[in-house]
Amino acid sequence: MARIAFLGLGVMGAPMAGHLAAAGHEVTVYNRTTEKALDWTKAHEGEMAHSPADAAKGKDFVMACVGNDDDLRSVCLGETGAFSAMSPGTVFVDHTTVSAAVTRELYAAADERQISFVDAPISGGQAGAETAQLSVMCGGDQGAYDRAEAIIGTYAKICRRLGPSGAGQMTKMCNQIAIAGLVQGLSEALAFAEVAGLDGRAVVEVISQGAAGSWQMVNRHETMLDGKFDHGFAVDWMRKDLGICLDAADELGASLPVTALVDQFYKDVQRMDGGRWDTSSLIERLRKPD
The missing domain is CATH 3.40.50.720 (NAD(P)-binding Rossmann-like Domain)
Structure with missing residues (x-):
């Protein structure tokens, strides 16, 4: 011990x-x-x-x-x-x-x-x-x-x-970059299903078994559909992390166009007083566009 x-x-x-x-x-x-x-x-x-x-x-x-x-x-x-x-x-x-x-x-x-x-x-x-x-x-x-x-x-x-030193942080940046795009894509899919008059849960039951499936889809779709965002990783912290990713990309000369866009979408959520909501709250800005 x-x-x-x-x-x-x-x-x-x-x-x-x-x-x-x-x-x-x-x-x-x-x-x-x-x-x-x-x-x-x-x-x-x-x-x-x-x-x-x-x-x-x-x-x-x-x-x-x-x-x-x-x-x-x-x-x-x-x-x-x-x-x-x-x-x-x-x-x-x-x-x-x-x-x-x-x-x-x-x-x-x-x-x-x-x-x-x-x-x-x-x-x-x-x-x-x-x-x-x-x-x-x-x-x-x-x-x-x-x-x-x-x-x-x-x-x-x-x-x-x-x-070597720093490789862990660089890998975490990859993690957050991947999550940002996944959550935005899932938010758009669920918001589209609602507008189209579909049963979002039934939609996910089907598409989660194919190429569209993800951890975010399986674990977050129900609370996203219900508008419950009181668990998980907060938007304020996600924006901090995405800022780190974008700064590193500038330093390295890498291109992160989707990450930069989703970062601004999270900024919209903050303006909706959603800074403490979890990251799946991206769907709310689609339900309540500017």
Whole structure:
């Protein structure tokens, strides 16, 4: 069993840390909002710390799942950041979806301290975190990944190293690019079925068995038809991720025309006060066009 710090107890991080505790690891948690850390310790075996440094001291692994580039920097760097308290040889695993630039920056900062840094963004949503069915895409040194793989496997259905530092984040970008197009296509199909007077559920029952089938179709069509968007990954976070994708595309000289268009469609959803709706809410802008 390992000594583990987990930084960030949102809808993803809290259940992930819970799986580690349930597996018998010695877990210390930190969250910027103290109440969430207290709630976690009431539900799971483990302790809470009042700073990332306090949580990371003496640990074998430090896992992070926070909001964005700035949040990740704040839990890693500075006097109260995790890096300041981590011993040489400790492995830092970042499950946040962030830019490749901040990943490279923090990999270098960790390397200076003889700390290993693995970028390991996740896919699978809140349900995947709760059921330990996440897909984890990793970048970093092979040795660090080999050490962390079994720990990550506590809450993952698949975990793979895709290459050196930053490869995990680049793979997560591919994931979000693919989802953006799929959800828009599904939204258009369901909205078209409604206008055509078809039974959307019956339509999906048929087309999901053919080439049009997808995870999004199977798992989201009913709530989309019912106009329920109170679960899953929020539009605000999706726009953050798509912004990372588009910035990387500019840097690499890649073309993402559909992704750029769907990003603007999500902006429309935000204008409809749907920033906290899940990503399948794209269908609403088709029902309520400008």
